[in-house]
Amino acid sequence: MVTESLLLRPWTIVIAVVLLAVAVVLGYATRRGPRTPSDVRWVANSSYLTELPSFRARMVQYRAGLAALVLVALTGGVAAGVLLARPVDRSTENSELATRDIVLCLDVSGSMIGYDVEIVDRFLQLVDSFDGERIALAIWNQTTRTVFPLTDDYTLVKEELTAARDALDFDVDSLDNGSYDPGKLDRLLKFITGTEGGSDTSTSLIGDGLVSCGLLFDEADTERSRSIILAGDNELIGTPIFTLTEAADFVTERQIGLVGIYSGASTATSSQEKKEFREVVTTHDGLYFEANDPAAVDAIIDRIQSQQAVDLDATPEVVITDRPAAALAVLACAFAVLLLVAWRLKE
Structure with missing residues (x-):
């Protein structure tokens, strides 16, 4: 018996990657630009706040959280694409x-x-x-x-x-x-x-x-x-x-x-x-x-x-067995991490 692992619809991964790339581009293009003075509420004697070590540390954590959010979203998207591509084991049984x-x-x-x-x-x-x-x-x-x-x-x-x-x-x-x-x-x-x-x-x-x-x-x-x-x-x-x-x-x-x-x-x-x-x-x-x-x-x-x-002259039989476990596990983990990071960022 010869067994090989493959994707029945590998082109869906390409579509998933393209959609993710489009989403990233649209998100970047539609982000809020610099605020005008009329949009800002000014507070007297507060300029020193941005120089505080605690403020800078929180900003580093915030940017790292945003980067992690994007990375996890991309990982989940690719995993979803793999699931749509239908990972299987194909064996030829005689x-x-x-x-x-x-x-x-x-x-x-x-x-x-x-x-x-x-x-x-x-x-x-x-x-x-x-x-x-x-x-x-x-x-x-x-x-x-x-x-x-x-x-x-x-x-x-x-x-x-x-x-x-x-x-x-x-x-x-x-x-x-x-x-x-x-x-x-x-x-x-x-x-x-x-x-x-x-x-x-x-x-x-x-x-x-x-x-x-x-x-x-x-x-x-x-x-x-x-x-x-x-x-x-x-x-x-x-x-x-x-x-x-x-x-x-x-x-x-x-x-x-x-x-x-x-x-x-x-x-x-x-x-x-x-x-x-x-x-x-x-x-x-x-x-x-x-x-x-x-x-x-x-x-x-x-x-x-x-x-x-x-x-005996028997015809080999091809058996297809779905193997979604790995991609499904990655998608579930990505979703859980996504919720956790989003909750932390909201705080």
Whole structure:
């Protein structure tokens, strides 16, 4: 959304300035000239009064008051001209933004806990670049839990992502030596509740997690741009319902774009797991990144926006919002000061 501040009728300011100038000229031209002797009431022995310091001080104050009166009147006149010119904010809103749905799909298995904080930080960076898109967050391990459904309430989104980052900021290795913080462990366990299926022989069921994320999109009959940002290490243990390839087929058939973010420890099998993850994502016309790739955020945003531009051809909408507050405040202050100065001069 592009916003600019402008005046819809700027020529009214010129008219206001001209009228003020004419008023000043007329006032000067029609001022009373020097008084004649017949107009003056003479008082004997009073010539010394004009030399008194108090008289001179009052005359200085009087002239300063007159100057202030003129200045305030001019300021108020210009402010009135600005109001007549109608100050507004004009923004161009693209309705395409409201047709983008993005599901953040995060692996919270034990092998990923130490890396999820960095990925959630990436998610937060993405949110800062969005404007109108609906976003959801789902976390998965053996099963999937929806942290929040598709929403464009970015205050809620940022609060939930920040809470997720804080909960996932836990040193799993501290469990082995007993040095963990019980409070942090409770916060982590509470956050990942609902992702454990009760099996001790399976974890990180990435295919099932991806399919679950694909089912979070609503409004199936509406033409929308849909994307999943899948983050995990592909360290599959156990037998899932869907393999990663089958899950990618599932979301691709539903015209859901796929972005893969790989992260995880270097192990004896991680090279093969990373290769499979990358191949599945890229062969399904998706984007693949590693979590520490500094170009990931910009590339993901460009991909989502370019996909939307192809899918939907929406006409930008121009929104005009009146912003008279500043000029109105100046006019009100000028009027108040004008009354005060005029009252003081009358005294």
